[in-house]
Amino acid sequence: MAPRKTQSGGIAGAYNALVSTYAKETPSRLKLIDALLLFLVVTGVAQFVYCILLSDYPFNSFLAGYVHRLLTSFAATVGQFVLALSLRMQTSPNKSDGFPEVNANRAFLDFVITSVVLHFFVVNFLG
Template sequence: MLAEIVKAFSDEYKKTPVRVKVLDAFLVYALATAAVQFAYMLLVGTFPFNAFLAGFLSCVGFFALTVCLRMQVDPANKEFSGISPERAFADYCLANLVLHLVVWNYMG
């Protein structure tokens, strides 16, 4: 049963455009980075807590913004058909700039 679900998912995912697959790779990267930071915090401790919190929230914010970009760029999603991919990417870059300026300021 599980093998059938995985096979159906992989068959459908092969139809996904390359642009969306690249965004999926960024999403996996953001989650992996957050997981490594969290594991490091559990093993070593939280001495510079602001630094840990800034790095972890940076990964989570990057993940959320990339999910929004993926939703806007995916041609299968008809809700965002009025937004061009270039406009979505420009909004994504501006939001990431604001996010990372806040994170940088928070680190102190």
């Protein structure tokens, strides 16, 4: 049987091209926002796995609570992810036509204010 022909590079080549293009063409501000998004995803997954494997008692400690003595919550993590994703979409140089032109400083101010409001409600829900 003849050996199978593989495409040169394959998945590894596509991954390397993606990483090198991202490193060269993405502004450092967007890389910082992407790092925040990655941190929020990892935090949310860790909280969800903790709830599934160990305990969800009391359940509201998972939703807005006190997981492993960290004042973080799953709802706050998801909310902060949505706000950070909105900031990334507004400050990206490759905006689609569906978004109006928003100044980057205005987008960051909106992000900060809405983050403060989100965490105000989370802390008040804790009691």
